[in-house]
Amino acid sequence: MTLTTPTPAPAPAGSASAxxxxxxxxxxxxxxxxALGTARGRTGLVLVGLVVAAGLLAPLLAGHGPTDQSALSxxxxxxxxxxxxxxxxxxxxxxxxxxxxxxxLGIIAVAxxxxxxxxxxxxxxxxxxxxxxxxxxxxxxxVLAFPGLxxxxxxxxxxxxxxxxxxxVIALAEIPAFGRLLRTxxxxxxxxxxxxxxxxxxxxxxxxxxxxxxxxxxxxLVVQIAVSLTVAVFIEGAMxxxxxxxxxxxxxxxxxxxxxxxxxxxxxxxxxxxLITVTVLVLGLSLIAxxxxxETRR
Numbered sequence: 455m456t457l458t459t460p461t462p463a464p465a466p467a468g469s470a471s472a473x474x475x476x477x478x479x480x481x482x483x484x485x486x487x488x489a490l491g492t493a494r495g496r497t498g499l500v501l502v503g504l505v506v507a508a509g510l511l512a513p514l515l516a517g518h519g520p521t522d523q524s525a526l527s528x529x530x531x532x533x534x535x536x537x538x539x540x541x542x543x544x545x546x547x548x549x550x551x552x553x554x555x556x557x558x559l560g561i562i563a564v565a566x567x568x569x570x571x572x573x574x575x576x577x578x579x580x581x582x583x584x585x586x587x588x589x590x591x592x593x594x595x596x597v598l599a600f601p602g603l604x605x606x607x608x609x610x611x612x613x614x615x616x617x618x619x620x621x622x623v624i625a626l627a628e629i630p631a632f633g634r635l636l637r638t639x640x641x642x643x644x645x646x647x648x649x650x651x652x653x654x655x656x657x658x659x660x661x662x663x664x665x666x667x668x669x670x671x672x673x674x675l676v677v678q679i680a681v682s683l684t685v686a687v688f689i690e691g692a693m694x695x696x697x698x699x700x701x702x703x704x705x706x707x708x709x710x711x712x713x714x715x716x717x718x719x720x721x722x723x724x725x726x727x728x729l730i731t732v733t734v735l736v737l738g739l740s741l742i743a744x745x746x747x748x749e750t751r752r
Contacts, residue, residue, distance in 0.1 A: 489748065
């Protein structure tokens with residue numbers, strides 16, 4: 455009589471390589487999702503989300519227009535109809551704060567992607583030829599030679615105050631950051647073995663750049679976007695504070711803060727709203743940038 459050994463049942467998909475007695479290994483999460491799932495990432499998302507929601511819902515949350523005036527000058531918080539009080543012209547501070555957030559978000563949402571796109575295009579141009587690389591690097595040096603305030607004053611002197619100069623100043627300030635970051639990533643990835651193998655295999659240089667080098671060199675750009683958003687908040691606030699940004703009476707966070715300076719002793723609540731909002735927004739963006747940076751470096 456012949457004894458036969460029973461054939462084991464096939465293992466379920468995804469668990470064939472798992473040792474006996476251990477659960478199958480989970481598929482690793484994407485680094486960006488993992489970063490935003492950390493305590494820092496979640497906290498940053500909540501803080502930024504609150505500010506963004508307040509700006510987007512400004513027409514629904516504000517009980518008054520941002521330029522509507524009343525007879526109540528410098529009314530304190532809790533005044534009927536004015537939860538945060540009024541400014542020196544009797545305008546509702548809650549409305550000006552919410553619409554100021556809305557204006558700032560609109561400027562930043564245009565300026566940072568514009569600076570990132572121009573910086574990345576310059577880096578790609580520098581990757582094509584050594585002569586183009588030298589030209590692009592000197593252009594970056596020229597932009598970085600001007601302090602941010604001098605650059606803002608120069609652009610405003612040509613175009614006058616308004617949203618457009620603020621957008622241009624932020625974009626110009628961000629071009630070297632994105633351009634040099636991507637250029638460095640391209641130079642590093644060019645020396646990798648997989649790029650050498652692709653060249654030996656006859657892959658066209660353009661395909662190597664777009665399909666192999668760029669996807670691996672672009673990770674630091676995500677972190678830079680979060681950092682650049684933080685810088686853009688400060689640039690817009692500084693330009694509006696100095697009176698070379700958005701023209702009054704249209705509110706921005708920097709403009710409301712600048713207007714409150716003469717009344718700090720008399721009405722400290724005047725400056726509290728924009729200060730707290732800028733702090734929350736910058737803190738949230740900084741936490742997101744730190745979480746992304748930690749996760750992508752692993």
